[in-house]
Amino acid sequence: MKLRIFVTLKNGVLDPQGKAIHKALESLGFTGVNDVRAGKLIELDVADDTSDASIDEMCRKLLANTVIENYRVERA
Amino acid sequence: MKLRIFVTLKNGVLDPQGKAIHKALESLGFTGVNDVRAGKLIELDVADDTSDASIDEMCRKLLANTVIENYRVERA
Numbered sequence: 536m537k538l539r540i541f542v543t544l545k546n547g548v549l550d551p552q553g554k555a556i557h558k559a560l561e562s563l564g565f566t567g568v569n570d571v572r573a574g575k576l577i578e579l580d581v582a583d584d585t586s587d588a589s590i591d592e593m594c595r596k597l598l599a600n601t602v603i604e605n606y607r608v609e610r611a
Numbered sequence: 612m613k614l615r616i617f618v619t620l621k622n623g624v625l626d627p628q629g630k631a632i633h634k635a636l637e638s639l640g641f642t643g644v645n646d647v648r649a650g651k652l653i654e655l656d657v658a659d660d661t662s663d664a665s666i667d668e669m670c671r672k673l674l675a676n677t678v679i680e681n682y683r684v685e686r687a
Contacts, residue, residue, distance in 0.1 A: 563672055579644060
């Protein structure tokens with residue numbers, strides 16, 4: 536079973552990486568960019584019988600820092 | 612207009628970050644994980660009149676290294 540986990544910073548958390556990308560896009564001449572947020576995408580290939588609870592636990596224990604990050608799981 | 616850009620390593624390109632996550636999941640006791648690939652998720656908020664060509668150019672010039680990475684653009 537293929538999973539895609541999207542890890543994004545919570546609203547209000549400073550995102551220096553996103554800011555750097557934003558600046559770089561502007562310095563390359565791209566106009567009209569209002570905001571950039573950088574996040575992570577983790578693709579997992581897990582056994583078909585892996586439970587939702589187990590996937591959730593992986594996210595909470597390792598893949599996302601739930602103090603500052605949100606995560607979303609998508610089945611591919 | 613909100614865009615989500617998914618940047619993933621091409622098949623065959625070594626992914627040490629993914630491997631580290633895989634090992635960490637196993638050492639935490641999660642079984643049944645076959646493969647892990649790490650990628651990037653970049654959320655852009657751009658002007659509504661931004662052309663597809665311009666978005667593509669942003670990806671090719673800055674957001675993805677097309678030698679080793681694929682990218683996919685999704686309109687949110």
